[in-house]
Every structure is written in C-alpha cells, then in structure tokens.
Amino acid sequence: MNDMAPTREQREAKLEGMGCKRKRVEDARFTQGKGNYVDDLKLPGMLHGDFVRSPHAHARVISINSEKALKVPGVLAVITAETLKTVNLSWMPTLAGDVQMVLADGKVLFQNQEVAFVVATDRYAADDGINAVEVEYEALPVVIDPFKAMDKDAPVLREDLVGKTSGAHGPRKHHNHIFEWTVGDKDLTDAAFRKADVTIKELISYHRTHPSPLETCQCVASFDKINGDLTIWGTFQAPHVIRTVVALIASLPEQKIHVISPDVGGGFGNKVGAYPGYICAAVASIVTGKPVKWVEDRIENLTATSFARDYHMTTEIAATKEGRVTGLRVHVLADHGAFDACADPSKWPAGFFNIVTGSYDFPTAHLSVDGIYTNKAPGGVAYRCSFRVTEAAYCIERGMDILAQKLGMDPAELRLKNFIKAEQFPYHSALGWEYDSGDYHTAMKMMMETVKYADLRKEQAAKREAFRRGETRDIMGLGVSFFTEIVGAGPSKNCDILGIAMFDSCEIRLHPTGAGIARVGSKSTGQGHETTWAQIIATEIGLPADNIKVEEGNTDTAPYGLGTYGSRSTPVAGAAIAMAARKIKAKAQMIAAYRLEVHEDDLEWDIDGFRVKGLPEKTMSMKDICWAAYNSVPPGMEPGLEAVSYYDPPNMTYPFGAYICVMDIDVDTGVYKVRRFYALDDCGTRINPMIIEGQVHGGLTEAFAIAMGQEIRYDETGNVVTGSFMDFFMPTAVETPHWETDFTVTPSPHHPIGAKGVGESPNVGGVPAFSNAVNDAFSFLGSTHIQMPHDFWRNWQAAKRLGAVG
Amino acid sequence: MIPGPFSYHRPSSVADAVKLLVSLGDEARPLAGGHSLIPMMKLRLATPEHLVDLHGIAGIKGVRRDGSTIVIGAMTTQHDLLASEMISKSLPILHETALVIADPQVRYRGTVGGNVANGDPGNDMPALMMTLGASYTLQGPGGTRSVVARDFYQGAYFTSLEPGEILTAIVIPAPASGHGYAYEKLKRKVGDYATAAAAVVLTMSGGKVATCAIGLTNLSETPLLAEEAAKIVIGTGLDEATLKKAAAAAEEIMSPAADGRGPIEYRKSVGGIMVMRALKRAAARAG
Structure with missing residues (x-):
C-alpha cells in the first residue's frame, strides 16, 4: 500500500502551487473568443452614447445647437454641460485633487475634448447624431510647449482657477502652474555640487505617450428607477474606487451602486481614472431609465483618455x-x-x-x-x-x-x-x-x-x-x-486615494469537498490573477490550485480593494491572499488537532495537510479538514472554513x-x-x-x-x-x-x-x-x-x- | 468611426457598373478592396451616398498571358498576385512588391486595380506600373480606352479616370528574360506606407547597364518616373560615383510632404538611398 502512496514530489506537483509554470486558466476562454468584455454586454433596450468632440485645442464655445441632431432617426437626447449642471455634474473631481470638465463648460482646453453626448437607439444613429450637432467656437491662443506655459503673457487656460493662489498640493506661482513639489536636502546637495570634481547637467525629456490597451475605455450604465440602483459595467482597473467616486459625486448611497469590471483587455494605467464617458453614460441612463453603453474608438482613446x-x-x-x-x-x-x-x-x-x-x-x-x-x-x-x-x-x-x-x-x-x-x-x-x-x-x-x-x-x-x-x-x-x-x-502611513488607504483584500471560502472560492480586491486586466492567486492559496493551504476559483471585479461580492496598477497586486493583494489563507490554515489546524485527538502544537504542516510530529502516519489532509469543517468541528467553534484579510503593507x-x-x-x-x-x-x-x-x-x-x-x-x-x-x-x-x-x-x-x-x-x-x-x-x-x-x-x-x- | 448612411449596389457586369456610376453621378463611388475608401468613410472624410461594389462582376479578376503582355484583372487581389506562378516567373518585381504591401489580411482583400486607380501617392503599385511601362484599360460610358500608367497620375487622388469610368485591367509588357529588378521600400513598420521607395527594372550587357527604368513611391503627390537618374546609369557599371549621381538626380524630382515618416530633407535623402540600393540589387540579379 505504502508503495502506491504518492511521493512528496507528486503531492507537491498536484497542488500546482507557487513556483509552478501553471497554464493560465483564463486562456481557455480568451483564446477561443469567449471572454466577456464590456462591449459584449447587450441589455434589453440598451441605448448608445457617443461624443461630439472639439476640433480646437483652445476655444470658447459660443453655442451648441442640437436641433438637427435631435431630428436624426434614433437620436433621443443630446446632453451638454448645461444639462449636467442640473444634476451638479458638469465638472468632476480628479484623483489628483483637481477638477475636470465632464463636458465643455464655456470653453474647450484640448483637441477632442468632450463637448456633447448624443444618446441614440444604436451606435450608428449616435454617430449620425454627433455629426449633426452644430457647435460654434471662437478659437483662442494655445499653449503647447510646456516651456512656454509659465511665460508671463501665456494665455490663461484654466479660468475656473483665476485668483486661486494655491491648489491641492500647495501654492501656485503662475496661472498655468499646478503645483511645486520638492524633496531632499537642498543645501547639502548644493554643497556637494560645489565640492564636486565632475558634474553633468542635461535636459532629459521623456516624451508624451499613451498606454493604448487593446480594448479601449468603455462602460454600460444601467439605472433601475424602481429600486434606485445604479449598475456600471466598465473597463475599470479599480472598480471599488470608481464606486466610491460615484457615491461621492452623484450623491447616491454606496450600497445602491454596483460597479462591475468584467474581463478587461489590458489597462496599463489607462483604466484607473474616471472619464467623462462614465459620467455621461450614467446620467443618460438616469434620465432615460434605460441602459446606456459608451465605447471609445481608437482615435478617442489615444487623444482623449489618459x-x-x-x-x-x-x-x-x-x-x-x-x-x-x-x-x-x-x-x-x-x-x-x-x-x-x-x-x-x-x-x-x-x-x-x-x-x-x-x-x-x-x-x-x-x-x-x-x-x-x-x-x-x-x-x-x-x-x-x-x-x-x-x-x-x-x-x-x-x-x-x-x-x-x-x-x-x-x-x-x-x-x-x-x-x-x-x-x-x-x-x-x-x-x-x-x-x-x-x-x-x-x-x-x-x-x-x-x-x-x-x-x-x-x-x-x-x-x-x-x-x-x-x-x-x-x-x-x-x-x-x-x-x-x-x-x-502602499502603506497607509503615506498612501491613499481620496482618503482611502491603499490596502488590499482577500476573502477565501472553502467548500466541504476541498474546493473553494477566493474573492480579491485587485482586478486582472490580463495579468492572470485567476491562475496565480490560486497558486498562492494552493501552496499556503495544500489544496490544488485547480480547486480554487478566483473572482475579482464585482464590488458587490469582492472585498474592498484599491485595484490593479503600479505593480501593486502581488505586493498588496497577494499578501492579503496569503494572510487570509493562513487564517484558514490556523483554524484547519484546530480542527485537525481535534480530529486526530492531539494538541495543536503537536501538529506540523506537510504539503497538503497536517501530521502529528513524530508519527508521520497520523495525518489529516486539507481535503478531509474541509469536510470536517462542515460536520465535526471542536466544541465551541463555529463551523465553516472561511477568512478575510485586509492587508496594509508595512513598506x-x-x-x-x-x-x-x-x-x-x-x-x-x-x-x-x-x-x-x-x-x-x-x-x-x-x-x-x-x-x-x-x-x-x-x-x-x-x-x-x-x-x-x-x-x-x-x-x-x-x-x-x-x-x-x-x-x-x-x-x-x-x-x-x-x-x-x-x-x-x-x-x-x-x-x-x-x-x-x-x-x-x-x-x-x-x-x-x-x-x-x-x-x-x-x-x-x-x-x-x-x-x-x-x-x-x-x-x-x-x-x-x-x-x-x- | 462609423460611416454615414449610403446605398449599396452590386452590379454583375462592367457595363451595369458603368451605367450605375453614370446615373448616380458624383455621389457614387466604385468599391474594390475598400482598403482606402472604407477607412475614409469611417472617418467621414468620404461620404458617398452610393457604393458600387465590383465584386459581383465576372471576368475582371485573374492573371493571364496575352502575347508579349501580361494582363492583370483589376479585381485581382495582392494575395492572388503572390500566389500566381506567372507573376513570380515573368514579373517577379510584382511579387516582391506585393509582399511589402500592408499585411496578409489587407492583401487578401486589397486589389491591384484599386491600388493603381485610387491615385494615392502612398500606394506601391503605381510607381511600379510606370517603371514597367504598363497601361490601364478603362471602361466607361464612351467605350473602352487605354491609358499608359506614366500619363495616368495627375495629382494626389487625381487621375485620368473620367466620371463613370472603371479601370478593368492592367496590361504589362513582359520584361526581357534575364532582367534585373528590385523594389526597395523603407517603412516604419508592417502595414505602413513607404517613407520612401524605389522600383528598378534594368538589363545588363557586358557588365554595363543596357536599359533601366526607375520609379519612386510616396516621394511626391504622384508616383514618379526618375528618367534622368535612369539615363545616368545606362552604359555604366554602377560604380559608387554613378550611383550617387543617379540618387542626386532622383532627389531632384522628389517633393515629399513632411509627416510622421520624417521631414522633407530626410525623406528625400532616404529616397536617394533607396534608388542606390535598388539599382545595386537589380544589377546583381540581372542575368
């Protein structure tokens, strides 16, 4: 019998834990065209929104005439800054402490800025509609060269900030200045330069570029007029942050807002922030009572989103x-x-x-x-x-x-x-x-x-x-x-977004047969979290990675997390996963001790279960512990085997x-x-x-x-x-x-x-x-x-x- | 990125297509592979009310030999060219050029007729056709006529095509056996138009250039035939000094636009380099 027992190597290999070149579980659907992306979503009665955009880099908006657009068959509404003002959403806060126009409010400040949002019964009608909106502009002088932005006579770009001598990050020294940020010891550094044998000085520019993920930014917003619930499916790298932002700016109770990131086709930072398209789709859905989809095309992605x-x-x-x-x-x-x-x-x-x-x-x-x-x-x-x-x-x-x-x-x-x-x-x-x-x-x-x-x-x-x-x-x-x-x-001592500390989170729930689900506050945009998160759990608690389903992106079910960007998923969410798994392991050890009739301290971990120290044949596998967790836990212990961890990294x-x-x-x-x-x-x-x-x-x-x-x-x-x-x-x-x-x-x-x-x-x-x-x-x-x-x-x-x- | 509304027509003969184009007038455009027209329509830079799709017309697709000429039906795709044994054997420069046009997906759909008829200075085939001395068969309300490629191009997107006329075939005199050829194309990446490109077809005799034609792509509003440059190399063994002289002569007639591919000075300079490289490679291939 013992000859038939799997070797330690075989037991380890079966887990497909950390260090294993496990094949990506996501790829079965991605390589067969079966991913579920935002644009795959088709809801009954869904409308489509599209933007009228500015041809000018800097211009006053004299008038917006929607008359002809509203006569285009299929066009239902044309939303402008004036419309948004009625719900106090013509401007929105940015993550950097500034404010940003949702739709052109009096002027436009960059080419392809969003000017009006046309809502129609299909994408074709919406496009016909935007071509029928008549906007009259008066061109203004532009500031393109950053080295000329703070010239004395440079045009004033942000009229909303006129007279504001300080911003979110301290004093502003010019009308086109946002902040000055200094770090380090100036005097000591100046002294080092005075004493140096050799110095170099060079202007090293890193040009403007764009993350340009394969899938552009997009969303579907659906407002339920009966329950007052707003659901937004979107290409979000940080769905929880989006939910909180919506709650703060739309004055909706947070439990009524459901933000869902389905499969996302690449982010690279492009899908962290909030864009006018999200706000306009949400407002259009609230106004029409129907789901509204907004999908960027490639030109819009390259020229208007981050x-x-x-x-x-x-x-x-x-x-x-x-x-x-x-x-x-x-x-x-x-x-x-x-x-x-x-x-x-x-x-x-x-x-x-x-x-x-x-x-x-x-x-x-x-x-x-x-x-x-x-x-x-x-x-x-x-x-x-x-x-x-x-x-x-x-x-x-x-x-x-x-x-x-x-x-x-x-x-x-x-x-x-x-x-x-x-x-x-x-x-x-x-x-x-x-x-x-x-x-x-x-x-x-x-x-x-x-x-x-x-x-x-x-x-x-x-x-x-x-x-x-x-x-x-x-x-x-x-x-x-x-x-x-x-x-x-990052550590809560120095990292937050809009006041929310940048922790991350994981909730693991194991089922009686030795399988389970892990819900995580990160959001894969192609990194393969469904594969790797399960590998961490496999190694930590000794269940095969194949038995662990990983779920992310739904703010109703996933624990609050700050999302995926800045290579933070493994350092932060990955740590939360390990910590949640360790909580489970600790409870599992108590169950095993009870079942093996020994003290907890007499047990040691061995790949996929516990064994009694000095008695290697006395073991209890994690699979068996899962079963026991649902029928024979120690007296006084709650049944079940689940844990949640919120991880605030120390560094x-x-x-x-x-x-x-x-x-x-x-x-x-x-x-x-x-x-x-x-x-x-x-x-x-x-x-x-x-x-x-x-x-x-x-x-x-x-x-x-x-x-x-x-x-x-x-x-x-x-x-x-x-x-x-x-x-x-x-x-x-x-x-x-x-x-x-x-x-x-x-x-x-x-x-x-x-x-x-x-x-x-x-x-x-x-x-x-x-x-x-x-x-x-x-x-x-x-x-x-x-x-x-x-x-x-x-x-x-x-x-x-x-x-x-x- | 969605075209404006248009009506779609699919005639089954050239005569019917011509009739449609005549009756629908300026608001109608013939549609071949669509690789130039459809993107323009998606950007609403082109807003034809009628598209006359030529895919339903029999007999204007394929490659055949007709005496000393090779006839290519207008609806022959770049992929068809690549797959044609006759082309590889008799007009290998077409094979070489088709391979550097866009990518396989575009080549499955993009047609030779559309490529030469559209008058886009960035297209590769027009300069090649001028180099090869090809002529185009145009069918219109007034009947059928033939225009040589060297007279066809008048400006960017502006050709000798009259209203209602359709380019149905390209007739190319088969180059002498043992001719040397090369198409040198500098581009930023797969799928891009040429930053500069040069086509060379020549024959050699006793180590010297006997005949030579040089075409230039995307270095002016129209494809160019660098006649002076060709004259310079005839009778020479293509030594460095001659090559440089030919390149300089070719640069004389170039007037490229400054764009993302580079400033004018650069595009002209690399245009000269392409001429030199094409000449060298063509000469090495000549039998």
Whole structure:
C-alpha cells in the first residue's frame, strides 16, 4: 500500500502551487473568443452614447445647437454641460485633487475634448447624431510647449482657477502652474555640487505617450428607477474606487451602486481614472431609465483618455574624479495637459518620482517638480509603471551614462562602483525611501557575464574604427540599464486615494469537498490573477490550485480593494491572499488537532495537510479538514472554513533588474536593428515563472515601442498628429525583437511570501536600455544626449548633425 | 468611426457598373478592396451616398498571358498576385512588391486595380506600373480606352479616370528574360506606407547597364518616373560615383510632404538611398 502512496514530489506537483509554470486558466476562454468584455454586454433596450468632440485645442464655445441632431432617426437626447449642471455634474473631481470638465463648460482646453453626448437607439444613429450637432467656437491662443506655459503673457487656460493662489498640493506661482513639489536636502546637495570634481547637467525629456490597451475605455450604465440602483459595467482597473467616486459625486448611497469590471483587455494605467464617458453614460441612463453603453474608438482613446509621461527632467549629477557619485539634483517640468488627472496616490503629485536616486548610493539629493497646464489631453497616468517610476528610472539611467561618458568610464563599471551594496539593505535613500532588499552587484555581474560584455565592447571599438575608415555605415550601441522600482502602493502611513488607504483584500471560502472560492480586491486586466492567486492559496493551504476559483471585479461580492496598477497586486493583494489563507490554515489546524485527538502544537504542516510530529502516519489532509469543517468541528467553534484579510503593507517592495540592449544603426537611413536584448529581473519570490516571462516579454515590447517611436505628438496649433495606429507606433511581431530573460531571487523581507511584483519592471527598465543603446552608438561621434523617441528619421538627423551623413 | 448612411449596389457586369456610376453621378463611388475608401468613410472624410461594389462582376479578376503582355484583372487581389506562378516567373518585381504591401489580411482583400486607380501617392503599385511601362484599360460610358500608367497620375487622388469610368485591367509588357529588378521600400513598420521607395527594372550587357527604368513611391503627390537618374546609369557599371549621381538626380524630382515618416530633407535623402540600393540589387540579379 505504502508503495502506491504518492511521493512528496507528486503531492507537491498536484497542488500546482507557487513556483509552478501553471497554464493560465483564463486562456481557455480568451483564446477561443469567449471572454466577456464590456462591449459584449447587450441589455434589453440598451441605448448608445457617443461624443461630439472639439476640433480646437483652445476655444470658447459660443453655442451648441442640437436641433438637427435631435431630428436624426434614433437620436433621443443630446446632453451638454448645461444639462449636467442640473444634476451638479458638469465638472468632476480628479484623483489628483483637481477638477475636470465632464463636458465643455464655456470653453474647450484640448483637441477632442468632450463637448456633447448624443444618446441614440444604436451606435450608428449616435454617430449620425454627433455629426449633426452644430457647435460654434471662437478659437483662442494655445499653449503647447510646456516651456512656454509659465511665460508671463501665456494665455490663461484654466479660468475656473483665476485668483486661486494655491491648489491641492500647495501654492501656485503662475496661472498655468499646478503645483511645486520638492524633496531632499537642498543645501547639502548644493554643497556637494560645489565640492564636486565632475558634474553633468542635461535636459532629459521623456516624451508624451499613451498606454493604448487593446480594448479601449468603455462602460454600460444601467439605472433601475424602481429600486434606485445604479449598475456600471466598465473597463475599470479599480472598480471599488470608481464606486466610491460615484457615491461621492452623484450623491447616491454606496450600497445602491454596483460597479462591475468584467474581463478587461489590458489597462496599463489607462483604466484607473474616471472619464467623462462614465459620467455621461450614467446620467443618460438616469434620465432615460434605460441602459446606456459608451465605447471609445481608437482615435478617442489615444487623444482623449489618459496619456502618460511628458516629463522634462533637468538632471545634474556630482561625482568625484574616481567616479563616486556625491549628489543628485533634478528639476522636472511636468506637463499635465488641461486638467491634473494623474492617477497617483493623493499625497503624491509627482508619484514616487523621488525614487530617482535609483540603484545608487547617493549621499544627498534634491528634487523639485513643477506641474503645469497646457492645451493637451489630461492624464499623466502610470503606463505600466508605479507612479512616475519609469520617468525616474529613465532620468537616472540616462544620467549615469552621461556621467560615465564625461568621466571616460565604462557605464557598467560606473554603476558597479556606485551600487547600494547588499549589506546596506534595508537602505534609506537620500530622498526618503526605505529599500527593502536587493543584491545589485550579483545581478549586474550575471548580466555582464552572460552577454560577454567585455567582448561586446571590444567589438564595438573595432566597429567604430571600421566606420571611421569608411568600411561600414553601421554604428553599434550597448544600452545598459540597471533599474530599481518602487511598487506595491502602499502603506497607509503615506498612501491613499481620496482618503482611502491603499490596502488590499482577500476573502477565501472553502467548500466541504476541498474546493473553494477566493474573492480579491485587485482586478486582472490580463495579468492572470485567476491562475496565480490560486497558486498562492494552493501552496499556503495544500489544496490544488485547480480547486480554487478566483473572482475579482464585482464590488458587490469582492472585498474592498484599491485595484490593479503600479505593480501593486502581488505586493498588496497577494499578501492579503496569503494572510487570509493562513487564517484558514490556523483554524484547519484546530480542527485537525481535534480530529486526530492531539494538541495543536503537536501538529506540523506537510504539503497538503497536517501530521502529528513524530508519527508521520497520523495525518489529516486539507481535503478531509474541509469536510470536517462542515460536520465535526471542536466544541465551541463555529463551523465553516472561511477568512478575510485586509492587508496594509508595512513598506513598498523594490524589484530590480539588469538589462542590456545591443543595437546596430544604419546612419544612412536611421534604421536600427536590436541584435540582442537580455533582461534579468529580480522580483523576489516567483509565483508563476511562465507568467513572469510573459509579463517581461509584454513590458519589453512596450518599452521598445516607447523608446523607438511611440509618441503622442502635437503640432504648434494643438492638433494631435499621432492619433491613430498609422502614426502612433504600435509594433507588430515583425518589428518586435527577440527577448532573452533571466532572473535572480532576492525575496522581500516584509512580504508574507517574499514577492515583489514584476508586471511593470520591463517597461521601467527597458526604456533606458533602448535609449542608452542609441545614445551609446552615437557617443563616439561627439554626442552627449539625444532625446527620445529614437525613430528612424531622428536617428538620421542625429547622424547628420554629428557629421556622419553628408 | 462609423460611416454615414449610403446605398449599396452590386452590379454583375462592367457595363451595369458603368451605367450605375453614370446615373448616380458624383455621389457614387466604385468599391474594390475598400482598403482606402472604407477607412475614409469611417472617418467621414468620404461620404458617398452610393457604393458600387465590383465584386459581383465576372471576368475582371485573374492573371493571364496575352502575347508579349501580361494582363492583370483589376479585381485581382495582392494575395492572388503572390500566389500566381506567372507573376513570380515573368514579373517577379510584382511579387516582391506585393509582399511589402500592408499585411496578409489587407492583401487578401486589397486589389491591384484599386491600388493603381485610387491615385494615392502612398500606394506601391503605381510607381511600379510606370517603371514597367504598363497601361490601364478603362471602361466607361464612351467605350473602352487605354491609358499608359506614366500619363495616368495627375495629382494626389487625381487621375485620368473620367466620371463613370472603371479601370478593368492592367496590361504589362513582359520584361526581357534575364532582367534585373528590385523594389526597395523603407517603412516604419508592417502595414505602413513607404517613407520612401524605389522600383528598378534594368538589363545588363557586358557588365554595363543596357536599359533601366526607375520609379519612386510616396516621394511626391504622384508616383514618379526618375528618367534622368535612369539615363545616368545606362552604359555604366554602377560604380559608387554613378550611383550617387543617379540618387542626386532622383532627389531632384522628389517633393515629399513632411509627416510622421520624417521631414522633407530626410525623406528625400532616404529616397536617394533607396534608388542606390535598388539599382545595386537589380544589377546583381540581372542575368
């Protein structure tokens, strides 16, 4: 009999717990076209809404005439700011403490701003309707260049703020100024610069781009006039936050509001905030008593719902002549567009940009950020990154390369010289963070050995000589990037959204047959939570992952959570899941002790159940405990086996990684070829290596797109010139390089399972690797810094400017 | 992104299609693959009241040999071109070009006739047809006529097509056996129009260029034939200096727009590079 018993390995494998390359359970439906997305929802009598949008970047709205539109067959209503004023919803609060027009109230402030909402019986009639609405505008002068926004005579953009000398984040120093945020020790930093042997100063811009998920933003709002219940299905990364926002602004009791995120086709930060479409659909449903659907098209998505980046970072580093960094000074001009609609934790107007000291032991640093208004779309969301961490990583990683160039040092060597050492963790950074764990030297050296870094440098030197001799028109660049992220927002002591602490939550309920359901406050938009959350539970409580159903996204059934963005799901929700599972395990232990007639302390955990210490044949499996929980619990104990946990993380987590990009550029055309890209990630404990690899592939592809051409660009009159996938670079499989992935494991010491989060690392670390590769390729021709994006024509321009093209 | 209202017609003969186009007038547009027209309609930049779908017409699809010419029916798709053995054998430059047009999905639907008749300077086939000395068969209320590709293009989206006329076939003189060819297209990504592209068809004799034609795509309001550049290379062995001279001559006639693909200066410069590369590759292929 004993020979037939499964081995320990077999028992473990059966669980498909943490560390297992478990296949994604979601994919059965996604790969067969059976996902259930918002636009799949069709309710009886459902109406469709669509926006009239502004062709102007800045204009006064003289009149809106809906007469002709209302005569279009199928058109039922045209909602304008005047309509919304009757319910006090013509403006809405943003997550960043600003207010934003829902529909143009007197003027428009960016091209494609929402002006009127046409409600019709079908999508076609709605589109005919918006083309029949007549809007008269009077064009106003525009502010497009952020560096001109605070000119003395710059046009006043936000008339609603005239006379307001302070905003949500302190004093405003100009009519187009939003906030100034400063961190660090100015005097000490200034002194470091005075004493420095070597300093660098460079304006490093991170251009405006857009998360552009495959599925655009959309919702269906349905108001039940009898019960007064409002249900909103939407593409929400944070459904509970949306419910609370609706409750606060619509004066509806929160229990009457039901927010549901069904399957969501990618978010990348685009689906965190609240958009006029949600408000208009809800108001239209309340007015008509029928469900109203709103679905963005691609142009609307790129031009009106949240952009990302647009940070202009004047970066200064002080160092000794031996290459020890002694100070960092950064000033950021942050272009927020027409409204400050950043989706940062409320107290952080520039997100966690103060992670800008990166992986290096800076004795002192000083940072100041000026947020400004321009005639561009609002937003400033974290596009696959923790709030402004991509910008910070790009800033310091480009800065370190520029410093290396000035010192005549190898960029990898300069990094190794300045890394925070493994024994320095937990490490307190000059700008106020406590890095939980890291081993940077090991990761960097592993990267350098794997790609044979020294050989690549030798090859580059030979290529440069050949180029100088006229034997080749290709130049070669090595892009080194060593990033440290700060993710998992966040501890209640410093992170909240609209006053709600950024905890997350999990509720696990086990059924008598050894199966169960876990409901979580996060919301997968493609990350595979249904797969990985079950793996955590499987390892924690010894039931197969296949037996655990994971449910997210319904505010009526899921415990309150702050949602999925900023790589917070694993650090926060993942911790809540482990903690809830441990509560269950504790109760299970009491049940097992009762059934095995021993004291609890005489039991020990063994893969999938408890066994009596010293008596390995006396065991009770978790499956049997589940059954017992419903019929024979110890006297005085409540039956059942369920638990809930709300997890307030004690600290952020700090994933890191060492990336390198090897690139060749043809100077005659500017065409680049990524010859090799190696990405080593350390995200602490790895839950599902296959999903991690997929996340890294996806994030690197986005990083590649951003660095090499993905841009939201405006012309001088405020027209978006990259408003479709024709001009907004969305790489296909043909353009996408091959990715090599690798890892080290440095667990987070404060996280219950040691996991740190990985989804955003490749975007954060990838962009500087690509940009450094381009800059490194051109550096021998006398270039210090070339701004992103590095598309073909800009590479050619750089080559021409540097005299490499005739 | 939803077109305005329109009526849909599906005639079964060219004559019926012509009749419809004549009777419906300016508000009617013929519909072939739809890859230019439908997106314009979705953006409401085009708002035809009538679409005359040419898919129901027999006999204007397919590739056939007619003496010393190859005749391509207007409704032949790019995919059909790629699948045609006759094209691969006799007009390999068409095969090479069709492969760099958009992506497989577009090529299944997009037609050669639509590509050449629409007058979009970004389309790849027009410059190729000029290079190959092709002519177009146009059928209209006044009967059937033939216009050579080199005279067909008058401005962006403006061609010799008269109201009511439909382009039904493309007639291409078969290039000499042993000819060299190349289509060099620089684009930002799969699916994009050319930043600059050059088509070259040439013959070599004793190591020197005997005949040569050079076409340019998306470097002006219309496709271009770089005649001066072609003249420069004839009789030469395509040494570096000649190539540069030819490129410079080609750049002389380019007048691209500045757009997301790059500023004018860049597009002209890479236009010259495409000419040089196409010449080199074509010469290497010539027998």
